[in-house]
Amino acid sequence: MLVGMTEPRPRSVTSKALAVLGTFDAAHSRRTLSEIAAATGLPLSTTHRLIAELVAWQGLTRGADGRYEIGRRIWVLGSLSAVSRELRAVALPFMQDLSATTGENVHIAVLDGDHALYIDRISGRRAVPVVSKPGARLPLHATGVGKVLLAYGADELRDRALQRLPRLTPLTVVDPKRLTRQLDEIVAHGFATTHEEMTPGSSSLAVPVFDRDDRVAAALGLVTASTRRELARLIPAVRLAGRGISRMLGSTR
């Protein structure tokens, strides 16, 4: 993703430094000076100076091959964010229990713009390969946690999402009417299921997590191999874990 193309060219010095950091994402975790300059649209000399300041501050680190990556200091700062300090810290023990009990991968995600942002994952013993790395953003309409966030989200979010339903596998639900019915059922029943809509061979199950204002703060999901037939049997366990996290967050729902 070229930041210079998707965001206005940075004007202030601060916004330029932040634009340098913003060129890093899951698909670009290690970048050269010239890649960073191209992505920000800033001159090489300016980019070089900003990078030097960020390296001195340990916000960026330079590898032996000359590529830059996000430094430890940013990671430490990130661990202070509410998502890490509150949600993740509260959810992790419940996620461990759910993974240990079911043997499956368990993850938690929050709404981030029009995507599901994955906060953390616990790998189960039966573990199928999953795409939900912490920090990854995945589409709302094709994932269990995404459908939950969409179902309980604002009307405008739902309207926007229904206008653009890219097909990711042959089984992705791309018909707005069918997805609308699914979203209504999710709210009615309190859980979402998907079947190979994001990744062939994987099915998922997800429930909402409520905060102290009884708003949906996150979605808790479990991913299993589609060959495991008894997905429905896992629903009570996932609901129980979701309720446990909600209660710890102060929900009385």
Added chain:
Amino acid sequence: MLVGMTEPRPRSVTSKALAVLGTFDAAHSRRTLSEIAAATGLPLSTTHRLIAELVAWQGLTRGADGRYEIGRRIWVLGSLSAVSRELRAVALPFMQDLSATTGENVHIAVLDGDHALYIDRISGRRAVPVVSKPGARLPLHATGVGKVLLAYGADELRDRALQRLPRLTPLTVVDPKRLTRQLDEIVAHGFATTHEEMTPGSSSLAVPVFDRDDRVAAALGLVTASTRRELARLIPAVRLAGRGISRMLGSTR
């Protein structure tokens, strides 16, 4: 910690913006505008403008009570750092297994200046309360993981650490000669143990984690209630997990 007192007053615009972020730490995860201004030594108006740019970029978030905290965007960036992307991702499954097998709290830490920086923790079912939150920095001389990092660290690090051994509990080892003997034994035997040196009632056990250059990249630790007598019985399991992580990192040691 007042940054204005411990770091030179920021000069460039970039360093000023970074100084604003740098006022946040584990003890100050939510701060007011005036606290941030005082901590950076910057005028209120400058601080206000920098904060506005950071909020617009989602690097800071403003709570309902007017306090600022680290935003989700910094957390997402931090998840791209090597510590999170490589070490944490590789270590977590081994840590889950070790915690599930022993029922104890398991954590992993890296050397960060003269402290142990805790990267992650898995809570065991027998879980004693521990101080090792992700992002927390703890002294090297009083923790199991810290002693491992110190024992395998550079001579200068050891010299510096031995000059300052604050007593944290009645059992903290504050005699440089005694600690030197312990550090030599840790290298000789490949593991460290502590007994109520950081937290009364808690004992710990830690082993080194080696990277592909066979340097110590991290320390893996287990914390248990001091009343659990058989700490020595857990040594093989912790060593096995440490070796597993080392092997996944490319160590041939």
